[in-house]
Amino acid sequence: MTLREGETELLTAILSRPTAPFREARVKAVLKAVLGRGGVPHFEDPVGNLVAGAESRAAYAALLAPAGREAVPIFVAHMDHPGFHGVRWRVRGARLQIRWFGGAPTARLAGAPVWVSDGAGYEAAGTLSKVRLTRADRGIDTAEVRVSRRGVSGRSPAARALYGGFRFRAPFWRRGTRLYARAIDDLIGTFTVCAALLRVWAGRKKPRCLALFSRAEETGFIGTIAHVKLGWIAKGKRPRVVVNLEASRQLPNARIGRGPVLRLGDRLSVFDPTALFWATSVAQANLDGAYQRRLMDGGACEASLLIAHGVPAVGIAIPLGNYHNMGIERGADSRGANAPSPEFVDLRDVAGGVRFCECLAKTPFRPDAAWVEQREAYRQRFERQHGLLGRG
């Protein structure tokens, strides 16, 4: 399975944009432009999450309001990746105090290369120093970035306008079917949902599905919590199913290169059994066997947040190497075990993920009818054999 014409360009456009928790504007700008060109309606909710599939709050509500049997799929992917914010200049233009947001490696941090951006034209390279880990030594709390003057155009933006993350040989690169990048989680989910929407809107007159491109997932689902608090996603009579797209650390039976993973649950919960039954049948029918299923309990994802608010949800994970830039599998450009490393995925898994989402959007899901055929299969089996019960 491979990406189609134009999709590789979209992927590289997304991967080359800077992002960090609460600083997703550059990624969002790419999505808005490409969704606009593809005729996919979209708008921003009051906290800056990007909603696609409806052009306004009223259209979103109208989609979910009427009673009906067919569920509306709502795809969710987050636009941020762990990174830092500038706090203050210790030496203007040269030494930047930073605070880290989200997961991070904890080894060999001193001297690790980083990028710094203001999202508006200032791009600089630097290295980490004076790193302080969080209390449990699970990640980075604060550090200082020594900004190299190379590539800086004379001015130094206010420290609080700056953000950044780990830097490698390039924002992304390819080797065979492997795609390496400074930030795959969850730009790959963002790409996957966006590419699937473009396919769906290219092929049908009035598709009925929604997507939420969320903010600040890495610090605890902050953008999606804000969206849930609006009350829109749980309101209305029509059934709905959230499909959460994530890049997740590979696990046994969730291996890089063997296809997208239908995620049966996460660290907090198991996902909706009826929706999982539907999603499994869609995968069986459309992915030529190149998909995996497992309960990925290495972390929690936004599907559990939605389930906690009464919205049925499932998840799809693209198996990820060097999760949160931690040297787990290591490989190219890795600074070592648990040290800063590029994340990587297999492009075949990404292409499978796009196909999976496209097919989920196009395959009607009627929760009330999902088990009818299965019950009929059980009944027929019973009919054939029940006579034997009496002879025990």
Ligand SMILES: [Zn+2]
């Ligand atoms: Zn993450």
